[in-house]
Amino acid sequence: MPSLTERLQTGDVLVSDGAWGTQLMARGLEPGDSPEAINLSDPEILASIAQLYVEAGADLVTTNTFGGSPLNLERYGLAERTEEINRAAVEALKPVVAGHALISASVGPTGSMLKPHGDTDPKTMSDAFHRQIGALIDGGADVICIETMIDLNEARLAVEATRALSSDVPIIATMTFDATPRGFFTMMGTTVEQASTGLVEAGADVVGSNCGNGVEKMVEIAREFAAHAPFPIIIQSNAGLPEHHDGELVYPEGPEFMASKVGQMIDLGVKIIGGCCGTMPDHIRAIRAAVDAHRGPDGELGIRN
Amino acid sequence: MDVLREIDDNLQRGEDQRVAELTRKAIDDGLSAADILNNGLLAGMAVVGRKFGAHEIFLPEVLLAARAMNAGVEVLKPLLIADEVPSLGKVVIGTVKGDMHDIGKNLVGIMLKGAGFEVVDLGSDVPAERFVDTATAEGAAVIGLSALLTTTMAGMKNVVNLIRERGLDGDIKVIVGGAPLSKDFAAEIGAHGYGYDATSAVDLVKELSGVA
Numbered sequence: 001m002p003s004l005t006e007r008l009q010t011g012d013v014l015v016s017d018g019a020w021g022t023q024l025m026a027r028g029l030e031p032g033d034s035p036e037a038i039n040l041s042d043p044e045i046l047a048s049i050a051q052l053y054v055e056a057g058a059d060l061v062t063t064n065t066f067g068g069s070p071l072n073l074e075r076y077g078l079a080e081r082t083e084e085i086n087r088a089a090v091e092a093l094k095p096v097v098a099g100h101a102l103i104s105a106s107v108g109p110t111g112s113m114l115k116p117h118g119d120t121d122p123k124t125m126s127d128a129f130h131r132q133i134g135a136l137i138d139g140g141a142d143v144i145c146i147e148t149m150i151d152l153n154e155a156r157l158a159v160e161a162t163r164a165l166s167s168d169v170p171i172i173a174t175m176t177f178d179a180t181p182r183g184f185f186t187m188m189g190t191t192v193e194q195a196s197t198g199l200v201e202a203g204a205d206v207v208g209s210n211c212g213n214g215v216e217k218m219v220e221i222a223r224e225f226a227a228h229a230p231f232p233i234i235i236q237s238n239a240g241l242p243e244h245h246d247g248e249l250v251y252p253e254g255p256e257f258m259a260s261k262v263g264q265m266i267d268l269g270v271k272i273i274g275g276c277c278g279t280m281p282d283h284i285r286a287i288r289a290a291v292d293a294h295r296g297p298d299g300e301l302g303i304r305n
Numbered sequence: 306m307d308v309l310r311e312i313d314d315n316l317q318r319g320e321d322q323r324v325a326e327l328t329r330k331a332i333d334d335g336l337s338a339a340d341i342l343n344n345g346l347l348a349g350m351a352v353v354g355r356k357f358g359a360h361e362i363f364l365p366e367v368l369l370a371a372r373a374m375n376a377g378v379e380v381l382k383p384l385l386i387a388d389e390v391p392s393l394g395k396v397v398i399g400t401v402k403g404d405m406h407d408i409g410k411n412l413v414g415i416m417l418k419g420a421g422f423e424v425v426d427l428g429s430d431v432p433a434e435r436f437v438d439t440a441t442a443e444g445a446a447v448i449g450l451s452a453l454l455t456t457t458m459a460g461m462k463n464v465v466n467l468i469r470e471r472g473l474d475g476d477i478k479v480i481v482g483g484a485p486l487s488k489d490f491a492a493e494i495g496a497h498g499y500g501y502d503a504t505s506a507v508d509l510v511k512e513l514s515g516v517a
Contacts, residue, residue, distance in 0.1 A: 021456075025456060030401075030403075030428065030458070031403035031454065031457045031459075031460070032402060032403025032404070070484070073404055104363065110405075111405065113368075113408075116369065117364070117365045117368040117369065118368075150364075180360040181360065182359075182360045182361075185360065185363060186363075187366055187408070188362050188363055188364050189362070189363025189364065189365065189366075213310075241485075241490040242455055242485045243487065243489075244487060244489050244490045244493060247457050249485070277455075
């Protein structure tokens, strides 16, 4: 199976998977529980979710390790089990994805804030990333996906830790932007330009955005990344922003609507397209079909091998 | 530049040690605690709040300014107590049960303190009983609930219900905020208000406590 780097070199547009949280909750995860504890207690749940996304046509399947930093796990008394928890998440997906998809190991924010704004010094945070990412690489992750970052310094520490651990594992790094009347900024005030420059400088191979916005805003974010980054771009959009209907939480953007923006994204140079909060296997199936059907600006088909 | 103006300026820049020094100087100059608080510290914080609301500055600047405000208030505290400088009222805040996310809640706390309210911060993962027990014990008129997760926001309703069960409806008002929330959701669970962001949360608390 070709690596992410090889796939990107051939000009392929890849599809990544959709939301995991909703899938885990549908299988019994309770609010307040550590989602990563499942990696040890019920790894077969992870395999069943991965199976849905592989069947939907995802080229990249995400591990359940978003909160797998020891700084996060210690809130649940699980910091000591960091290595096991992260390794188990990768291993659970291997039999399902083998030959079909690459394992993209999720690394989310630590939940701690760096000095001087918070109490955590960079060394502590960097050590935490080394532990988590080291275990993900040992477990056999094909890609490290540092995601949903709002602090560029924290994201850079994660990227640098990955590069220090492995000279060749492909690194995806995404940040989450708020749409303000003055443009797109992360909560910490990072612009798209600062994000793309900073993440690439730190060693990321693919940069972009996930979460925080519906697909229309994500196209605008992709356009900004394209203006600043001559690098592969990844966009993982929410299925819109959640709305409430009769006590039920609903993400308003359906599979067809999200897929209708795929062509625009590919033309902007987006190389990996997937989903975030609110997206389901059907969204990924629709995105897959749109990617396969789209003829890129250079006349190439964005078709999978 | 007069000392209050200097406090205001340095607070906005997050110069915590300088703000503490200047607050001491203002006390030595014979200014009243209320004057220093309202026209120095809180004046600076009001500008920070406004700029944050307009996306001119972001979370890091607000956190540093808040640290500077706390440094000044720490110096001023004995005098505030001795002079019995009145606060605008007490607000109990926290992130609801099952949710560990506290950035938004902390920000609301900072802005409320900056506006002159006393804030009792219960932290994150707070059960409904604790919100209501604390508000009752502290005599708080408003409880502010925060949630980032779509799964935990449902627990906000428990606080509203508990207040009704205990016959405290009218005495204690509940406001809610957090990324996945909306005005509709707030209305649906019977909350008294929805704060879109930290600045609007402060306006809401002012309105509900009759100091707007």
